[in-house]
Amino acid sequence: MTDSPIRTERRGAVLEVTLDRPKANAIDFATSRIMGEVFTEFRDDPDLRVAILTGAGEKFFCPGWDLKAAAGGEAVDGDYGKGGFGGLQELRGLNKPVIAAINGIACGGGLELALCADMILAADHASFALPEIRSGTVADAASIKLPRRIPYHIAMELLFTGRWFDAEEAAHWGLVNRVLPASDLMGAARQMADDLAAGPPLVFAAIKEIVREAEDMKFNDALNRITQSQFETVERLYRSEDQKEGARAFAEKRDPVWKGR
DSSP states (O other): TTTTEEEEEEEEEEEEEEEETTTHHHTTTTHHHHHHHHHHHHHHHHHOEEEEEHESSSSEOOBBBBBHHHHTTTTTTSOOTSSSGGTTTTTTTOSOEEEEEESSSSHHHHHHHHTSEEEEEEETTEEEEEGGGGGGGOOOOHHHHHHHHHHHHHHHHHHOOOOOOEEHHHHHHTSSEEOGGGHHHHHHHHHHHHHHHHHHHHHHHHHHHHHHHHSSOHHHHHHHHHTTTHHHHHHHHHHHHHHHHHHHHHTTOOOOOOOOO
């Protein structure tokens, strides 16, 4: 799409999504709605198995909400489109792996967007913050997600102070999977995506649904739902060709050929 703030590229079963909105890759309503369409199509396309989300340039991944748009009258609680802010925050049924490749500053809603991914790779110059506190607002999604991802006391410090922290500290607290030289970031993200794309998509879907739904359930309740195939993805997996293929491949001591059905 000409002049679109979102660039997409298909590489086999991998979809690369690049936020390209100079100068800082901030997100306004129009951009969020486009992202919602992109990630909805990714979710629903059986030929796509993994997505990579990154930002254009070397300085910004995403600083979050576009304050200039807000100053122009866009209310922060308006219509972000499918999937909510950035197309990922509230997108239902996204049972495919998403990798965030953080190529620079990820702050405010940009950090919240990264937290929507399943894995996060960061360039060594990347930096992070939740500065909403300084403008008298709440980092709402981060207030829910961050204390579940890193130690509670550290999450509360970052939320209360809005201080900046670098990629090494993010890795120390387990917020990112890996820190890489900037020149290696996309290569590593693509390798990870290719490895996942070669894996069993129905198993990945079951894992994502179980993790998502079990978060607020008691252990035994969640386990019973799994063993009784009460999760849609688990039921589909255990009735699939792929499940039989996995068993055959193991018995025949060969690599399985996954078809996603």
